[in-house]
Amino acid sequence: MSPFPTGDETCVQTTLVLRRDVNDSHPLSLSLSLFAAFIKERKMGLNDFIQKLGASLVFISDLLAHLWSVCGGQSNQPPAFGRTSCEKCNLGPRSQVIKPCDFDYLKIIGKGSFGKVLLARHKESTKYYAVKVLQKKIILKKKEQKHIMAERSVLMKNIKHPFLVGLHYSFQTTDKLYFVLDYVNGGELFYHLQRERIFLEPRARFYAAEIASALGYLHSLHIVYRDLKPENILLDSSGHIVLTDFGLCKEGLTDNSTTTTFCGTPEYLAPEVLQKQAYDRTVDWWCLGSVLYEMLYGLPPFYSRNTAEMYNNILHKAPVLKPNVSNSGRELLEGLLQKDRTKRLGVKDDFLDLKYHSFFSPINWEDLMSKKITPPFIPSVSGPTDLQHFDPEFTHMPVSSSLCNDSLAVTSSVKEAAGAFPGFSYGPPAGSSFM
Numbered sequence: 321m322s323p324f325p326t327g328d329e330t331c332v333q334t335t336l337v338l339r340r341d342v343n344d345s346h347p348l349s350l351s352l353s354l355f356a357a358f359i360k361e362r363k364m365g366l367n368d369f370i371q372k373l374g375a376s377l378v379f380i381s382d383l384l385a386h387l388w389s390v391c392g393g394q395s396n397q398p399p400a401f402g403r404t405s406c407e408k409c410n411l412g413p414r415s416q417v418i419k420p421c422d423f424d425y426l427k428i429i430g431k432g433s434f435g436k437v438l439l440a441r442h443k444e445s446t447k448y449y450a451v452k453v454l455q456k457k458i459i460l461k462k463k464e465q466k467h468i469m470a471e472r473s474v475l476m477k478n479i480k481h482p483f484l485v486g487l488h489y490s491f492q493t494t495d496k497l498y499f500v501l502d503y504v505n506g507g508e509l510f511y512h513l514q515r516e517r518i519f520l521e522p523r524a525r526f527y528a529a530e531i532a533s534a535l536g537y538l539h540s541l542h543i544v545y546r547d548l549k550p551e552n553i554l555l556d557s558s559g560h561i562v563l564t565d566f567g568l569c570k571e572g573l574t575d576n577s578t579t580t581t582f583c584g585t586p587e588y589l590a591p592e593v594l595q596k597q598a599y600d601r602t603v604d605w606w607c608l609g610s611v612l613y614e615m616l617y618g619l620p621p622f623y624s625r626n627t628a629e630m631y632n633n634i635l636h637k638a639p640v641l642k643p644n645v646s647n648s649g650r651e652l653l654e655g656l657l658q659k660d661r662t663k664r665l666g667v668k669d670d671f672l673d674l675k676y677h678s679f680f681s682p683i684n685w686e687d688l689m690s691k692k693i694t695p696p697f698i699p700s701v702s703g704p705t706d707l708q709h710f711d712p713e714f715t716h717m718p719v720s721s722s723l724c725n726d727s728l729a730v731t732s733s734v735k736e737a738a739g740a741f742p743g744f745s746y747g748p749p750a751g752s753s754f755m
Contacts (some may be wrong), residue, residue, distance in 0.1 A: 348703075358365050359705070375510060394504075414693070418500075419493075420490050420724045422443055424438040425451070425723050427707060427710075427714075427719065431717070433462070435458070436453055438453065438719065438723075439451075439503060439704075440500075448503045448704040450501045450503045451499065453723060454497060454499075455496060456741065457737050467568070470571065471566040472499075473571060474571065475487040482560070482690075483562060484562070485563065486501065487499065489746060490746045491744075492744055492745060494738045497741060504556050505706060505710070506554065506701060507708065507710075508561065508709075509551075509555065509615075510549075510550035510551045511709060512555065513550055520696075521646060524615040524698040525649075526683075526696050527615065529680055530561035532608060533689060536672075539670050540671075545563075546569060546603060547567075547607075548586070548604060548610075548611055550614065575601075578598035578599055578600045580599070584611070585618040588600075588620060591606075591635050591659045601662060602667050604666075605655045605665060606661075609657040612624075616644075619646075622637060648677070651677075651678070655677070
């Protein structure tokens with residue numbers, strides 16, 4: 321959490337990592353020791369995604385807590401979403417049952433402050449999913465319920481955009497929250513970028529186009545993402561972008577409205593956020609400019625190992641645009657990294673300002689959205705159980721046998737945790753096959 325509290329919420333990720341020195345004469349002139357430290361600091365990115373991707377889900381547990389209280393709280397756990405109808409509440413049939421033991425948990429693929437993410441196979445359908453399992457008590461202790469529920473709300477609105485991670489189910493037991501998500505095993509964009517140092521312009525353009533379309537879609541739903549960075553951008557097994565981690569999203573931000581929460585990741589903070597001024601959806605276009613710059617040059621545009629110096633660079637320094645990038649590419653970066661948000665590319669017509677920029681002229685947007693464009697890079701994965709792009713630190717951990725066990729005694733603290741996430745559970749209507 322940020323050391324800069326403002327307003328009613330503080331959600332800046334303050335882990336500043338070792339980036340390549342901005343004073344280097346060339347972005348690739350990096351000592352091995354610094355590079356190793358840089359990678360070590362950032363290898364938690366996937367876990368970060370999963371941690372917040374669980375900090376996500378908001379709907380039907382208002383119903384759950386209500387049902388438990390109305391029905392007298394007789395059982396050892398609140399009524400789980402997907403059970404049969406309730407005579408007292410007269411709510412009729414509910415959605416199909418989904419519970420922890422419907423899955424085989426194969427490997428841990430991420431770990432965070434609130435719990436773990438596991439590769440899981442649904443027993444009946446044999447399909448693979450990323451199941452995020454969070455501990456309610458820890459979430460309550462850190463007062464993160466609001467972000468959990470906000471992210472779930474956003475996940476519910478993602479529906480079927482091709483470049484946004486999908487939610488299949490969410491459910492809860494007395495002490496845990498479970499999210500059943502798309503399983504993506506092509507690796508973080510950050511992982512591939514740190515291996516290759518920079519991407520050639522056609523590859524960077526392809527990724528930027530898919531990311532921009534995802535951000536534009538969120539904006540059309542009045543959602544501002546606020547935390548775009550290479551760790552939150554995954555590749556699927558075909559090489560397409562999958563944007564993840566919606567824990568810092570802001571909902572309800574219409575075209576002309578603003579917010580003021582100090583929120584984001586240090587290297588990618590927009591000047592208006594850093595100055596604690598009101599900001600709007602163009603903050604996402606600044607972040608896209610920072611990510612595109614990093615893909616093309618190897619470092620975020622204003623990076624320094626010294627946080628104060630980096631913040632000063634963001635506020636006062638122009639990005640260095642070296643000639644290994646095309647004129648249209650440099651022009652796009654200048655437009656996205658415009659410090660005055662009222663002049664930033666995207667302020668007028670949002671995504672359309674980018675879509676029709678000359679940098680993206682080689683992109684057929686209809687084909688892009690239909691995934692008809694062959695990705696410039698396809699990750700080498702042999703199948704869903706190929707975990708080579710996940711950190712061995714996680715995959716070598718033993719899988720707990722307690723994932724299917726929810727036989728806690730009903731104490732006051734357990735009751736508090738059990739009813740603290742109303743509106744959390746989600747599933748398709750009864751009779752639907754498992755997605």
